[in-house]
Amino acid sequence: xxSMRLRAALxxxxxxxxxxxxxxxxxxxxxxxxxxxxxDGDMKIVVFRPDVHxxxxxxxxxxxxxxxxxxxxxxxxxxxxxxxxxxxxAQVSFIDELEGENAELLTEYRGLFEAVxxxxxxxxxxxxxxxxxxxxxxxxxxxxxxxxxxxxxxxTLGPGAAQLKEATGADYxxxxxxxxxxxxxxxxxxxxxxxxxxxxxxxxxxxxxxxVGYAGLVNLETGNIVWFNTxxxxxxxxxxxxxxxxxxxxxxxxxxxxxxxxxxxx
Amino acid sequence: xxKFIGASAAAALFFSxxxxxxxxWKLIDxxxxxxxxxxxxxxxxxxxxxxxxxxxxxxxxxWTLDGINxxxxxxxxxxxxxxxxxxxxxxxxxxxPKFDGSMDLTEVxxxxxxxxxxxxxxxxxTTTNVAPTTLGGHQAVRFEYEYSIDGSPLLRxxxxxxxxxxxxxHMISYxxxxxxxxxxxxxxxxxxxxxxxx
Numbered sequence: 001x002x003s004m005r006l007r008a009a010l011x012x013x014x015x016x017x018x019x020x021x022x023x024x025x026x027x028x029x030x031x032x033x034x035x036x037x038x039x040d041g042d043m044k045i046v047v048f049r050p051d052v053h054x055x056x057x058x059x060x061x062x063x064x065x066x067x068x069x070x071x072x073x074x075x076x077x078x079x080x081x082x083x084x085x086x087x088x089x090a091q092v093s094f095i096d097e098l099e100g101e102n103a104e105l106l107t108e109y110r111g112l113f114e115a116v117x118x119x120x121x122x123x124x125x126x127x128x129x130x131x132x133x134x135x136x137x138x139x140x141x142x143x144x145x146x147x148x149x150x151x152x153x154x155x156t157l158g159p160g161a162a163q164l165k166e167a168t169g170a171d172y173x174x175x176x177x178x179x180x181x182x183x184x185x186x187x188x189x190x191x192x193x194x195x196x197x198x199x200x201x202x203x204x205x206x207x208x209x210x211x212v213g214y215a216g217l218v219n220l221e222t223g224n225i226v227w228f229n230t231x232x233x234x235x236x237x238x239x240x241x242x243x244x245x246x247x248x249x250x251x252x253x254x255x256x257x258x259x260x261x262x263x264x265x266x
Numbered sequence: 267x268x269k270f271i272g273a274s275a276a277a278a279l280f281f282s283x284x285x286x287x288x289x290x291w292k293l294i295d296x297x298x299x300x301x302x303x304x305x306x307x308x309x310x311x312x313x314x315x316x317x318x319x320x321x322x323x324x325x326x327x328x329w330t331l332d333g334i335n336x337x338x339x340x341x342x343x344x345x346x347x348x349x350x351x352x353x354x355x356x357x358x359x360x361x362x363p364k365f366d367g368s369m370d371l372t373e374v375x376x377x378x379x380x381x382x383x384x385x386x387x388x389x390x391x392t393t394t395n396v397a398p399t400t401l402g403g404h405q406a407v408r409f410e411y412e413y414s415i416d417g418s419p420l421l422r423x424x425x426x427x428x429x430x431x432x433x434x435x436h437m438i439s440y441x442x443x444x445x446x447x448x449x450x451x452x453x454x455x456x457x458x459x460x461x462x463x464x
Binding site: 107108109110111112115116118119120122123128129130131132133155156157158159160163223 | 290316333394
């Protein structure tokens with residue numbers, strides 16, 4: 001019986017630690033190995049309508065969407081993306097939706113990007129490494145050559161992504177996703193107490209909320225993900241303008257800047 | 267928790283909602299015969315794969331190339347009467363169908379379909395192209411399927427081969443997004459299925 005109880009407690013602690021591991025301050029901006037933007041010539045990036053969700057996190061863990069907050073945040077994030085796009089040294093266009101058959105195409109690739117992002121998140125950001133995605137690098141430390149194994153950003157949407165190039169005229173596509181859940185009054189009260197019950201030997205610290213986001217850049221010639229950035233505990237309240245500015249700054253962290261000062265064509 | 271996690275967890279839902287922290291992957295070398303699903307089934311892949319430490323049911327095994335929501339090989343070998351194809355995670359409210367050794371091959375696609383429908387809580391599932399084949403020298407059934415999960419626009423396609431030997435089910439399925447991945451890796455999956463020895 002004791003061992004059974006112990007197992008139950010361990011099980012509980014385990015599932016709670018999973019809740020915890022889903023939220024650590026994990027930031028990760030990665031560029032595909034060997035990737036660099038072409039040094040000269042025009043470069044077009046299309047930014048698709050950001051996928052934004054804002055809601056309330058209830059005591060039981062339910063995430064209730066809030067349409068007003070979501071729309072406000074989406075507008076703010078879009079505005080900030082437009083404002084910060086100037087720094088990218090490229091022609092940046094913003095497209096909410098495509099028309100006709102291309103609308104379905106975009107939906108399909110949004111779905112695929114989401115699935116690929118899930119894999120990158122699990123196997124790169126969270127470090128649940130896949131051996132087939134690792135490479136060994138040599139480097140020098142203390143005057144001695146050493147080797148280390150690192151995860152690479154080696155994911156693709158496939159060459160079919162070139163259909164989006166045809167539809168938009170862009171060389172690269174950027175997908176942006178944010179999800180925020182703010183603790184509501186009941187949840188905040190539970191947070192003030194600090195713990196939500198200490199049962200079978202394990203205490204649960206109530207999360208303040210969920211604030212995750214990612215941005216990814218796809219080469220529309222090959223479908224390759226050339227840059228991916230995700231953060232499981234993002235700052236900035238996207239419902240407010242200054243918060244959205246901070247949030248977009250974080251989403252764009254590590255963006256592979258172009259190594260030139262080519263004038264941007266109109 | 268949300269759509270982002272949902273994307274990665276969609277396929278994982280099949281198996282267990284609470285495993286990633288303990289999960290780990292091991293390299294499966296190409297060209298080397300390897301025992302799968304803690305059983306007598308041996309396969310020889312044509313390229314390197316990653317094997318998950320998580321086993322949805324005792325005699326099962328999962329391999330992937332890019333992540334299980336992008337390409338997934340699911341092996342089950344020696345499933346006995348009364349056992350489920352996937353983890354029976356919600357057995358009180360929504361129990362998964364149990365294998366019955368008296369099933370014949372034509373019932374295998376239906377067994378898998380109803381298992382997935384319940385495990386993923388999806389009604390959008392179709393089975394097509396059911397045809398006879400062999401698995402490791404035994405009579406088997408091959409079929410294709412596709413489904414989507416609530417909240418995701420992504421259509422997933424799959425192909426499976428199943429055989430019943432001495433009242434036990436042996437099955438290998440391959441599932442991937444219909445966009446790009448399914449076609450890209452289908453031949454790799456078929457090669458693995460064709461390499462089965464018992």
